[in-house]
Amino acid sequence: MERDLGRTWFVDFHAAASTCSPSRAALLTGRLGLRNGVPHNFAVTSVGGLPLNETTLAEVLQRAGYVTGLIGKWHLGHHGSYHPNFRGFDYYFGIPYSHDMGCTDTPGYNHPPCPACPRGGRPSRNPEKDCHSDVALPLYENLSIVEQPVNLSGLTQKYAEKATQFIQRASASGRPFLLYVGLAHMHVPLSRTLPSAEPGGRRPYSAALREMDSLVGQIKDKVDLTAKNNTFLWFTGDNGPWAQKCELAGSVGPFTGSWQTRQGGSPAKQTTWEGGHRVPALAYWPSRVPVNVTSTALLSVLDIFPTVVALAGASLPQGRHFDGLDASEVLFGRAQAGHRVLFHPNSGAAGEDGALQTVRVERYKAFFITGGARACDGSVGPEWHHEPPLIFNLDDDAAEAAPLDRGSAEYQRVLPEVRAALSEVLEDIAGDNTSRADYSQDPSVTPCCNPHQTACRCQAA
Numbered sequence: 001m002e003r004d005l006g007r008t009w010f011v012d013f014h015a016a017a018s019t020c021s022p023s024r025a026a027l028l029t030g031r032l033g034l035r036n037g038v039p040h041n042f043a044v045t046s047v048g049g050l051p052l053n054e055t056t057l058a059e060v061l062q063r064a065g066y067v068t069g070l071i072g073k074w075h076l077g078h079h080g081s082y083h084p085n086f087r088g089f090d091y092y093f094g095i096p097y098s099h100d101m102g103c104t105d106t107p108g109y110n111h112p113p114c115p116a117c118p119r120g121g122r123p124s125r126n127p128e129k130d131c132h133s134d135v136a137l138p139l140y141e142n143l144s145i146v147e148q149p150v151n152l153s154g155l156t157q158k159y160a161e162k163a164t165q166f167i168q169r170a171s172a173s174g175r176p177f178l179l180y181v182g183l184a185h186m187h188v189p190l191s192r193t194l195p196s197a198e199p200g201g202r203r204p205y206s207a208a209l210r211e212m213d214s215l216v217g218q219i220k221d222k223v224d225l226t227a228k229n230n231t232f233l234w235f236t237g238d239n240g241p242w243a244q245k246c247e248l249a250g251s252v253g254p255f256t257g258s259w260q261t262r263q264g265g266s267p268a269k270q271t272t273w274e275g276g277h278r279v280p281a282l283a284y285w286p287s288r289v290p291v292n293v294t295s296t297a298l299l300s301v302l303d304i305f306p307t308v309v310a311l312a313g314a315s316l317p318q319g320r321h322f323d324g325l326d327a328s329e330v331l332f333g334r335a336q337a338g339h340r341v342l343f344h345p346n347s348g349a350a351g352e353d354g355a356l357q358t359v360r361v362e363r364y365k366a367f368f369i370t371g372g373a374r375a376c377d378g379s380v381g382p383e384w385h386h387e388p389p390l391i392f393n394l395d396d397d398a399a400e401a402a403p404l405d406r407g408s409a410e411y412q413r414v415l416p417e418v419r420a421a422l423s424e425v426l427e428d429i430a431g432d433n434t435s436r437a438d439y440s441q442d443p444s445v446t447p448c449c450n451p452h453q454t455a456c457r458c459q460a461a
Contacts, residue, residue, distance in 0.1 A: 083143065
């Protein structure tokens with residue numbers, strides 16, 4: 001990406017949750033999990049997915065005449081009507097969930113290989129097991145499994161090829177297009193083939209980061225060749241580092257959640273600390289988005305839905321409320337402010353999944369509940385409830401090290417604003433049309449191209 005500096009960076013940008021499925025559901029609906037019904041991850045054996053009465057960004061743009069494509073990770077349901085091809089995407093190529101949720105013959109770092117094929121070719125799936133290391137990762141092209149187990153070593157290049165082909169076909173059709181690329185990076189497993197290919201033998205995480213940069217660069221280059229001045233690229237992440245994976249997880253930078261680390265556990269993925277949900281983000285659109293600007297506007301993955309719908313000249317679905325805002329004016333440099341208030345839902349480390357117990361109001365952040373996810377050393381921070389809440393001034397304390405003194409004038413001024421913001425959103429959600437996901441599981445819905453072979457093995461198409 002460093003080859004072209006025509007971009008705007010957003011340094012106060014946030015995932016809508018700090019784990020996979022809820023974050024992606026929020027991106028595609030513009031609604032928090034309490035509204036869209038997705039407060040935690042779906043499994044390999046999940047019967048349901050993103051509720052069918054929720055409208056995806058792809059469905060909105062498809063109806064507006066766009067060609068729509070998804071390449072990469074989905075993780076919002078793969079069985080029946082929950083498959084991407086039935087949720088607004090004309091084209092799909094990818095893995096239906098996280099690429100650590102199954103085995104592969106090219107396992108990479110921190111991932112099990114598939115079991116060897118027995119001579120008898122008997123089925124190997126065991127529905128009583130609590131993991132799926134013996135069910136191979138499937139690679140889909142539209143409704144068909146084209147490879148199982150997927151070859152992770154070549155997956156990045158396949159994604160690049162399919163993305164550039166989609167862009168070429170869509171551009172040739174003369175119709176506008178939406179391409180949602182759900183990268184496997186920087187989630188484990190990281191490919192074992194990368195370090196040896198890097199100058200000086202880089203560490204796995206660094207090498208994978210460079211591979212991701214190359215993949216994004218290939219997509220950008222294709223856009224530049226086909227529709228440079230009429231295509232908007234928005235790059236961001238879905239949650240912070242998975243700290244329990246140690247050196248394979250990456251860094252939280254200055255967002256160390258120091259208050260939590262003193263109690264034990266990780267303040268990154270699955271938590272509402274800044275390290276869990278503050279993510280990199282940049283926008284690229286030559287002649288429209290300002291060049292080499294760093295924006296401090298408070299923005300969120302939730303904003304992608306309403307912003308893209310507005311830019312496409314389409315209309316938001318009726319009969320529901322949205323948590324995102326149209327950030328067009330910020331993107332184009334005509335406004336400096338984003339959200340005044342942003343909510344960070346519980347994502348597994350503490351409290352009920354999806355509940356809103358962490359509130360951002362301008363530069364202040366209040367915690368009514370805290371807890372650490374599993375850290376590299378195996379520790380897990382205890383769940384603590386705070387009434388009144390802990391409040392941090394992020395302008396002065398990005399590391400969330402020292403909460404404001406509850407007796408201070410600053411704390412007493414901010415607390416009523418926090419309570420009012422939380423009360424208002426909970427009342428709004430209670431009066432909204434909300435959804436509930438089906439989280440039931442059945443081993444029979446596990447993607448499998450050949451149940452009579454170990455790991456559901458089949459040849460690549």
